[in-house]
Amino acid sequence: MIEFHLDERSGVSPYQQLVRQVRQALRLGLLREGDRLPTVKEVVARLAINPNTVLKAYRELEHEGLVAARPGVGTFVTTTLADASLAAHGPLRQELRRWLAKARRAGLDDESIEALFMTTFRNAAQEDIA
Amino acid sequence: MSAVLRAEGLGRRYGKRWALSDCTLDIPAGHIVGLVGPNGAGKTTLLKLAAGQLTPTTGGITVLGGSPGAGPGQLAKVGFVAQDTPTYAGLSIAEHLKLGARLNPGWDDALARERIERLGLDPARKAGKLSGGQRAQLALTLGLAKRPELLLLDEPVAALDPLARREFLQSLMEAAVDQRLSVVLSSHLVSDVERTCDYLIVLVDSRVQVAGEVEELLAAHHRLTGPRRDPARLPADQHVVSASHTDRQSTFLVRTDAPIHDPAWTVSQVSLEDLILAYLHKSAATRRRPALEVQR
Numbered sequence: 001m002i003e004f005h006l007d008e009r010s011g012v013s014p015y016q017q018l019v020r021q022v023r024q025a026l027r028l029g030l031l032r033e034g035d036r037l038p039t040v041k042e043v044v045a046r047l048a049i050n051p052n053t054v055l056k057a058y059r060e061l062e063h064e065g066l067v068a069a070r071p072g073v074g075t076f077v078t079t080t081l082a083d084a085s086l087a088a089h090g091p092l093r094q095e096l097r098r099w100l101a102k103a104r105r106a107g108l109d110d111e112s113i114e115a116l117f118m119t120t121f122r123n124a125a126q127e128d129i130a
Numbered sequence: 131m132s133a134v135l136r137a138e139g140l141g142r143r144y145g146k147r148w149a150l151s152d153c154t155l156d157i158p159a160g161h162i163v164g165l166v167g168p169n170g171a172g173k174t175t176l177l178k179l180a181a182g183q184l185t186p187t188t189g190g191i192t193v194l195g196g197s198p199g200a201g202p203g204q205l206a207k208v209g210f211v212a213q214d215t216p217t218y219a220g221l222s223i224a225e226h227l228k229l230g231a232r233l234n235p236g237w238d239d240a241l242a243r244e245r246i247e248r249l250g251l252d253p254a255r256k257a258g259k260l261s262g263g264q265r266a267q268l269a270l271t272l273g274l275a276k277r278p279e280l281l282l283l284d285e286p287v288a289a290l291d292p293l294a295r296r297e298f299l300q301s302l303m304e305a306a307v308d309q310r311l312s313v314v315l316s317s318h319l320v321s322d323v324e325r326t327c328d329y330l331i332v333l334v335d336s337r338v339q340v341a342g343e344v345e346e347l348l349a350a351h352h353r354l355t356g357p358r359r360d361p362a363r364l365p366a367d368q369h370v371v372s373a374s375h376t377d378r379q380s381t382f383l384v385r386t387d388a389p390i391h392d393p394a395w396t397v398s399q400v401s402l403e404d405l406i407l408a409y410l411h412k413s414a415a416t417r418r419r420p421a422l423e424v425q426r
Contacts, residue, residue: 008321011401044303048296050162050328051307 001038002031006047014049018057026066026081028089037067037075132195134159134280134312135180139189142175149175151336153189157314157329161343162306164327165316166406172336173316174213177282180314181210194279206236209278213285215269219258223251223268227275234276242275245301263294267301274305281305283315287322295319299326324402332406334413340385344402351405354382354395365392372408383408 002025004018012020025031038046040054058075061067069075103113133156140153150172157163165173178184179191182199191197196204217226223246231237246253249267257265266286273281283302287295303326306313317323323330330347332339340347351371358380361370368384375381383400384390390397400408 006325008325014325041304041307044307045300047325048299048303049325051303052328 001036004038004043004047006049015053015057015060018043018054019060022057022061022066023081026077026079029080029086031077033077033080035077037077039074132159133157133192134161135191135193135314137176137179137189137191140176140179140186140191141188142172142179142184143187148336150179151188153338155331155338155341157312157341159312160310161312161329162303162327163312163314163329163331164323165314165331165333166318166320166323167316167333168318168410171333173333174284176333177210177284177314177316180280181208181282183210202235206234206276207279209273209276209281211269211273211281211283211286214289215266215286217257217260217265217268217272220256222254222256223260224253226257226268226272227253230272230275236277238275238277241277242271245271245274261294263290263297266290266294266298270298270301270305274309274311277309278311280312280314283313285316285318287317287319295322302326320403320406323406330402330406332409334410337413339409339413340405347405348400348402350387351383351385351400351408352390353398353400353404354380354384354390355398356380356392356395359394371405371412 002022004021006014006017010017022031022037037058040051040058043049043054044051058067058069062069062075066077066079066081067075068078100113103116108116135155135157137153137155140150140155141148142150153172153176165176167173175184179186180193180198182193182197182205193204194207196207198208199205218229221229227239227242227246230242231239243253246268249264249271251260251264251268257268260268266289270283270286273283286302287298290298299322302313302315305311315327328344329342330344331341356379358375358378361373361380361382364370364382364384365386365388367388368382368386368390370382370384372383373380383404
């Protein structure tokens with residue numbers, strides 16, 4: 001079962017954070033078809049957040065076709081996002097590790113690495129759109 | 131949609147001072163409402179009027195369709211946890227529950243006992259020997275076990291340390307799901323309100339500054355940044371909540387339901403905290419206008 005957490009300083013709304021965490025867990029294979037998401041009561045009892053925030057996140061996930069609510073039983077994952085791409089994770093991670101080591105040898109600190117990655121990532125994403 | 135709380139021109143005066151004036155609200159059921167404002171703004175007065183512990187000087191208020199404090203039926207529907215979560219220091223937890231059972235016709239004894247057990251509290255313990263967090267949990271238990279439809283809480287977590295505060299809010303949110311409660315809680319801790327509330331009321335100087343569903347409020351407020359401009363030259367449908375200027379730049383927080391097309395502005399979203407602070411600041415500015423104009 002997935003356990004949600006909340007970053008108050010991220011600038012991302014709480015409901016969006018919940019949606020992203022489910023999507024990410026699906027991509028990483030931590031959640032698979034048939035898994036049950038925590039109930040609204042379980043989530044609010046853990047995070048002390050508004051119940052409607054959880055309901056909204058679950059509705060959005062349902063709308064995206066990732067989960068389905070079975071009344072009186074719970075909300076279940078209906079798809080697996082990871083299968084095709086998960087196999088590629090290992091080699092990609094290894095390459096990224098090598099790249100990180102290179103960046104450190106070149107004298108970049110954590111913040112510079114993150115900044116370099118994010119700007120490159122965004123530029124590439126924008127070029128894809130254009 | 132049924133309203134949990136409806137007020138029309140509601141006011142309450144103590145001697146010459148108005149603690150609450152011209153308050154008009156229409157809060158639908160099923161929300162967790164955050165009542166925010168500085169000390170002395172009228173939050174406690176509004177909650178006591180809703181609980182039937184005070185009577186209005188002007189206007190009217192209905193709670194769950196009835197007049198607050200109208201009789202045992204009405205009192206049973208509304209729970210009230212007063213400021214500093216009062217308990218009887220000399221009575222044990224078990225005695226508090228016994229008292230609750232005797233005073234409340236709809237008392238849910240199983241729920242009360244189960245909550246006390248889950249909190250790991252010894253029923254024989256005197257309330258005076260409990261920590262602040264435990265006392266708050268006891269007061270919450272008493273409020274929940276009467277099985278109200280609406281629970282009013284006056285600054286329930288103000289005196290608690292961060293851990294006890296989080297635990298209290300966890301319990302409250304869980305109960306809101308379990309018992310399908312509507313909740314109105316006053317707080318001056320914006321981060322708690324941001325987390326737990328989906329309806330907001332900002333009260334300053336005895337007046338409601340803004341009230342509405344959090345999501346709608348966030349969608350209707352924008353921060354505009356751009357070349358310096360006189361607020362009077364903004365479109366009529368953009369209500370300026372706050373404005374600040376440097377010699378070249380202006381920053382406005384505006385409320386509008388229409389899209390903003392003016393290319394001169396960089397438009398950004400505001401957080402709930404920014405929104406609340408803008409309204410608090412706005413009313414502070416009207417009080418001290420001369421001083422602020424000099425500062426600009």
